[in-house]
Amino acid sequence: MKTPKRLLPLVEEGMIDEVLRQLMSGKEATVYVVRCGEEIRCAKVYKEASQRSFKQAAAYQEGRNVKNSRQARAMQKGSKYGRKMQEEVWQNAEVDALYKLAAAGVRVPKPYICFEGVLLMDLIGDGQGDVAPRLNDVALDADTARTYFHQLLHQVVLMLGAGIVHGDLSEFNILLDADGPVIIDLPQAINAAGNMGAESMLIRDVDNLTQYFSQFAPELSGTQYGKEIWQLYAASLLSPETPLTGKVAAPTKMVDLDAVIEEIELVRQEAEDRALYLATRNEK
Incomplete structure (x- = not known):
């Protein structure tokens, strides 16, 4: 096929020898199958912010590091330079996450380089020469659904141990190769x-995974693995070997209703005092 414009720099630099075909186009990027020497890989071309349906919400940006205070100020102001830096931070988040997660034993594609808004990484295959299917495209029996669900819970625990939360995990960004689920699409990964x-x-x-797999294994519905995992993590009790039950004990501490009512009354009184102050000032 004709080499897309965004991939030309990688071809000219010798990082890609041939663009074979377009694999998919999603809400944040277009992915191509490429040949690099004797290896078949994929090139993820990030879309410009104006073309993405998945916006860079502040909730995902919090906690991400920038190189210096000048870049941070520019990003806050929304200047042209700041928007450029914001794009780099957004794209590099996936590269950084992939390296960290691969080192932690999480099943993710191996990254090679992110150059000019293009991420070059391993192509996940199905073991039979074709591209691995997405989880949502595969019919599952109950036993296989349970197996994949618990494999993915283990991956979530490994990710959390590496200090990362996917942030958009669902059946649409999980591939199935010969050895099971592989997690993809991490530009929104958070600290x-x-x-x-x-x-x-x-x-x-985790609730997304639970809802999906409970279609095939109904007993998974109603489990609370997400809450359990986070509680263990917050208490520094979570490890890859920690047994999970899917159950969370109900809180035993009684709610102090008097304190809640007092707090509401304080807020109401402050609002009345402020309104009175503004009315008095306007009369002067």
């Missing part, structure tokens, strides 16, 4: 310790 939304995102990731 588990540095992002205030990490707990809710991890629970949502």
